[in-house]
Amino acid sequence: MPALWEDVYNNPQLLEEIAPIAMDSALLHGVIMRIKENPNSSDMVNFAPFTLLPSPVPRTLFEQAKSVQEDFNLLVDRISQNPSFLEQTLSSAMKVDDFVERLFKVYRHVMDDGLAQSVFLGINRSDYMFDCRADGTTALKQIEINTIAASFGGLSSSTPAVHQHVLRVLEKSEEAGKILSNNPSLGISRGIAKAWELYGSQKAVVMFVVENVQRNIFDQRSIENELWNRNIKVIRRRLTDVQERGTLDENKHLYVDGYEVAVAYFRTGYMPQDYNEQGWEARLMMERSTAVKCPDIATQLVGTKKVQQELSRPHVLEKFLPDQPEAVARIRETFTGLYSLDIGAEGDQTVKIALANPELYVLKPQREGGGNNIYGNEIIEVLERVKDSIERTSYILMDKIKPQPIRSCLLKANGKLQVSECISELGMFGVYVRQGEEMVLNERVGHLLRTKATEHADGGVAAGVAVLDNPYLV
Numbered sequence: 001m002p003a004l005w006e007d008v009y010n011n012p013q014l015l016e017e018i019a020p021i022a023m024d025s026a027l028l029h030g031v032i033m034r035i036k037e038n039p040n041s042s043d044m045v046n047f048a049p050f051t052l053l054p055s056p057v058p059r060t061l062f063e064q065a066k067s068v069q070e071d072f073n074l075l076v077d078r079i080s081q082n083p084s085f086l087e088q089t090l091s092s093a094m095k096v097d098d099f100v101e102r103l104f105k106v107y108r109h110v111m112d113d114g115l116a117q118s119v120f121l122g123i124n125r126s127d128y129m130f131d132c133r134a135d136g137t138t139a140l141k142q143i144e145i146n147t148i149a150a151s152f153g154g155l156s157s158s159t160p161a162v163h164q165h166v167l168r169v170l171e172k173s174e175e176a177g178k179i180l181s182n183n184p185s186l187g188i189s190r191g192i193a194k195a196w197e198l199y200g201s202q203k204a205v206v207m208f209v210v211e212n213v214q215r216n217i218f219d220q221r222s223i224e225n226e227l228w229n230r231n232i233k234v235i236r237r238r239l240t241d242v243q244e245r246g247t248l249d250e251n252k253h254l255y256v257d258g259y260e261v262a263v264a265y266f267r268t269g270y271m272p273q274d275y276n277e278q279g280w281e282a283r284l285m286m287e288r289s290t291a292v293k294c295p296d297i298a299t300q301l302v303g304t305k306k307v308q309q310e311l312s313r314p315h316v317l318e319k320f321l322p323d324q325p326e327a328v329a330r331i332r333e334t335f336t337g338l339y340s341l342d343i344g345a346e347g348d349q350t351v352k353i354a355l356a357n358p359e360l361y362v363l364k365p366q367r368e369g370g371g372n373n374i375y376g377n378e379i380i381e382v383l384e385r386v387k388d389s390i391e392r393t394s395y396i397l398m399d400k401i402k403p404q405p406i407r408s409c410l411l412k413a414n415g416k417l418q419v420s421e422c423i424s425e426l427g428m429f430g431v432y433v434r435q436g437e438e439m440v441l442n443e444r445v446g447h448l449l450r451t452k453a454t455e456h457a458d459g460g461v462a463a464g465v466a467v468l469d470n471p472y473l474v
């Protein structure tokens, strides 16, 4: 990828001048977060960390990511309807991973009862990096697909305006005109609204299920507001609120504080710390209800790393999309090497290749939210410890994707500028709604670019590592 904006990065005085303008622009456009010290109040907010300037992204790879998103939507939805695949794929991980086991217990309960919901809503984000290969070409490779609480669709609807402004101030108005418009908020809310409408009760509400600590609330407010604009009432509740004040009526309609819930949109519930016993009770009650869960428990399980790894086996994609060979090819093109650590010869071989060349791989447990992956020599440490026990099946191994680092300027909450070698991760948002057997909506609804300094192997924006960005297509 070509170096961009070198004239700016090499000019410390210009950087100092432009940084406060950029920060004000972020605040002005609502690219904001609550502060760490006071995460549940909007008394004081700060700009969300972002890059001073957009980062180069190869146009062909961006187009490729766009063109495969509806395929991924369909794939996720189809897997979510296949209990035996989920059971088989997660059978070993759930024996050693309490969280997967607990999720699966909820899933089994719901399957045994029989599904009460007939409308399904998926909001996912497929994440990619641009892998540099030995022959000098760059390829789009999937990091993972997020099927629960995929965030930053709200804030990334406002970041284009910030970069456009900064570029104009730098007298690069032609370049400013090339920043892509982006509005995941609108598309996400369209999906939620469709699910709400199909649920079929005018007075029912959309419930955002939120964390106890709500720093990133503006990202969610952006979607909430789009729903209010459509005259759909939104409430925000924590899992414990639902446990304490939620009920199911005799027809399994979910009520919380007297409101009938049409759609429960999870912005929490993806990691063990999100649940106490009350939380699990609330989750089970919601899953047993007629409310549209986004995601339902099955779709959350589809987002596990173990499922991702199983999908990369020959003939598995074909099983889910037998009618769509082109979609299968598009999806497979984005896969990098994924390896099972299940007990047996294949898993033994995975241990062997990882121990021989740990720098080529990432070891991943069944966790979401950043900061859980294992790299380099730590892979050896962990595998030496677990390689002869079933514990190893809580992990998968993945080829390490190696993007070409490129200079960028990060603006973090402390107001300091950091010009660093960086890598970017592109996310594509997808939304779908299914009613019974019929897919009534399947769309790609926007993108997210996050950039971080190369010294960090892992971690997202919420973790304070990556920052918001925009693709500048080259």
Ligand SMILES: Nc1ncnc2c1ncn2[C@@H]1O[C@H](COP(=O)(O)OP(=O)(O)O)[C@@H](O)[C@H]1O
Pocket: 127, 143, 144, 362, 367, 368, 369, 370, 371, 372, 373, 398, 399, 400, 401, 402, 425, 457, 458, 459, 460
């Ligand atoms: N195969 C990979 N190659 C290089 N970096 C990776 C790879 N997988 C994950 N990462 C890095 O680790 C981060 C977190 O991994 P991810 O699979 O997205 O898990 P999480 O569910 O915690 O977000 C990614 O944002 C990326 O920076």
Ligand SMILES: [Mg+2]
Pocket: 127, 143, 144, 369, 370
């Ligand atoms: Mg991720």
